[in-house]
Amino acid sequence: MSGRVLVGVKRVIDYAVKIRVKPDNSGVVTDGVKHSMNPFCEIAVEEAVKLKEKKLIKEVVAVSCGPQQSQETIRTALAMGADRGIHVEVAGKDYETLGPLQVSKIMAALAKKEDAQLIILGKQAIDDDCNQTGQMTAALLDWPQGTFASEVSLDGDKVKVVREIDGGLETIKISTPAVLTADLRLNTPRYATLPNIMKAKKKKIANVKPADLGVDLTSRLEVLKVEEPPQRQAGVKVETVEDLVGKLKETGRI
C-alpha cells in the first residue's frame, strides 16, 4: 500500500459571512467576501494528519480545484500538517459551473495518478450542500465508501468506519483503497501553529490542469435562478390547545 492519502479541500465563503444574492439573481456575491476552507474539509485534513501522526499512513496530499485563490486553502492544509499540495486550476466560466461531477472526475484521475490508498473528503460543502463528491468519486473508481464518518480506524488493508445515519450509528468495514467523507463529530480540527504556518511556505504545491488529467469539465447543470429564501413571517400566539388545532385547520395544515 502506498500509504498516500488524498484530501480534498474546498475554498468556500466563510461560514460567518452574511450571504447576499447578486442583483441579477445569477448567484451569490463572492467579490471582496471572506473565504475560508470548508469546515468539513478541515475535519478531513485533521483526520488525515492524525493518521500520519499515528504512522498508519505515510503522506498527506491536499487537493483543491479552483482559481488562484484556492492555493490559500491548500496552504492552510499544509499548515495543519499536509505534506504537499496539488492545485487543479479551474477558473472563469469553468469555475462557475464546477460541481461534484467534475470534481469527482478530477479526484478519481488524481487518485490513480498518485496511487492513493485513501481519499478523505468533507461530507459536503457549506455553499452548495451537495453531499455528492465523495460518493461519485467512489463510484467512478469502483472503490468502497465510508460516508458520514464519525470514527475511522485503519487495520491493515481494511478500514472500520462508524457512520452517522438517521437511526443512529452504523459500523462498517471496508477494504482499501477507499473513499471516506468526514462528518462533524469525526474530530476537532487543530489550529495551525505559527511555526507550522511558516514551515508550510516551504512545502510544494503542484499546478495541474484538468485537461492534463483527461477530465471534461462540461456541466450538465444550468443554474436558472438564485434567490433568497422567503422572509420569515411572524408567528401567531395561541392560548389553548383547541385554539392551536383550530388555527392549524384554518390554514389547511391539518
Next chain:
Amino acid sequence: MLLNKVFRAGLRSGIRLQSSAAANAAMSSSHGSLGFSFELTDQQKEFQQLARRFAREEIVPVAAAYDKSGEYPVPLIKKAWELGLVNGHIPQEYGGMGLSIFDSCLITEELAYGCTGVQTAMEANSLGQMPVILAGNDAQKRKYLGRMTEEPLMCAYCVTEPGAGSDVANIKTRAVKVGDEYVVNGQKMWITNGGKANWYFLLARTNPDPKCPASKAFTGFIVEADTPGLTPGRKEMNMGQKCSDTRGITFEDVRIPKENVLIGEGAGFKIAMGAFDNTRPPVAAGATGLAQRALDEATNYALERKTFGKAIADHQAVSFLLAEMAMKVELARMAYQRSAWEVDQGRRNTYYASIAKAFAGDIANQVATDAVQVFGGNGFNSEYPVEKLMRDAKIYQIYEGTAQIQRIIIAREHLGRFKK
C-alpha cells in the same frame, strides 16, 4: 470547536471590515507598485487569521469569567504558547519564531480583541525578554530565552518601585558587588506577572554616588524567581485587566551571580529604556484591539436596539458617535503599524512608538467609554461586555510610559528635529 463556530455564526463575531482586511480582499495583487503599501503578505494574513480565530474562539468565551474571578488564565496561556502565539520575539536560534515587531503587533491586536487582561499576561513576557534579546550575550540568551520556548514559562520586567514609576532614574533598589555576586535590596511594585514569573529582568542602582549620571548608575540583571530573599507580594486587585497578575516584589539580600549582568555594570538604564522602542508598538496594538472590540460591540448593538421607531444606529447622534470611534480605531492602527515597521527597518522609532502608544491609549479609553454610552443603561451593567472594556482600557494611559511621559518624549523628538 466546529459546534462553537456554528453557534457563533448568529452571534456578534461577524466579520469586521478593518482597513487591512477589506483592502486585501478587494485588491488582488498590487504589491509595492507605488512603493508605499498597506498590503499584508500572505504569511502575515495567516498569522493574523490564526490569532483572530484563537481570540474569538478561545479567549472571548472565557474572558468575562476570568475578569470576575481574577484567576490567572493558565489554560489560555498554555494553548497560546503551544500555537506559537507567545514569545514571538525570541530569535529562531534560541527556539523562538524570530518574528518582526510588525508581525507580533498583528497577533497582539487580535489577542487583545479577545481580552486585554489575557493579552497583557502574554505581552509581559515580551517586555521581560526584550532586554535579554537586545543586550544579552549568547550564554544568557540560550539559558533564559531557550527555556521559554521549551515550556510555557512566564517572565517579568522588574523596574517600577512604589516611589518611582515615570522617574526611573530615581529608583532606590540597590545592588552591591560582593565577590562574584551582587547583593540586592529593595522594593519593586506593579510588576506584571510578578507572581508567575520564572525569572525577572531587574534594574537596580549599582553606583551609590548621587552625582553619577543615570546612564552609568544602573545595572540590568536577570534574576531567577526562586532566588532566596526574593518575595512576591500579594496579587493586587486592579480596576481592569483583572486576570493579569500584578504584584509588589521585595528583595532582601538577594544574591545574583555576575554572569547574570547584562552587558556590564552601569549599562542598565539604556537597556531598560531601549526595550520600550520595541514594546510600545505592541502595547499600542493591544489598545487598538480593545478599541476595535468596543467599536464592534457598540455597532452590533446599535443595529439591533430600537428607539423612537428605528434602530439607534439610524439616529445621527449615535451614528456620528460610531463614526468618530471608527476614525480613532483606524488611525491608531496606522500609527502602531508605522512605528512597528520603522523599528523593523532598523531605524530608531522612538518618535513613532511614543505617538502610537499615546494615541492608542487615549483613543482606547475614549472608544470604550463611548461604547458604554451607545449601550446606554445596559452598558453600565456587567452582563454586557463593554463596561469591562472601559475598565480594561484605563491602564493603557498609564503603563509602558504614561500618557504624559509619551508627550514629553514626542515633544523632545519633535523639537529635536526642528532644532537641527
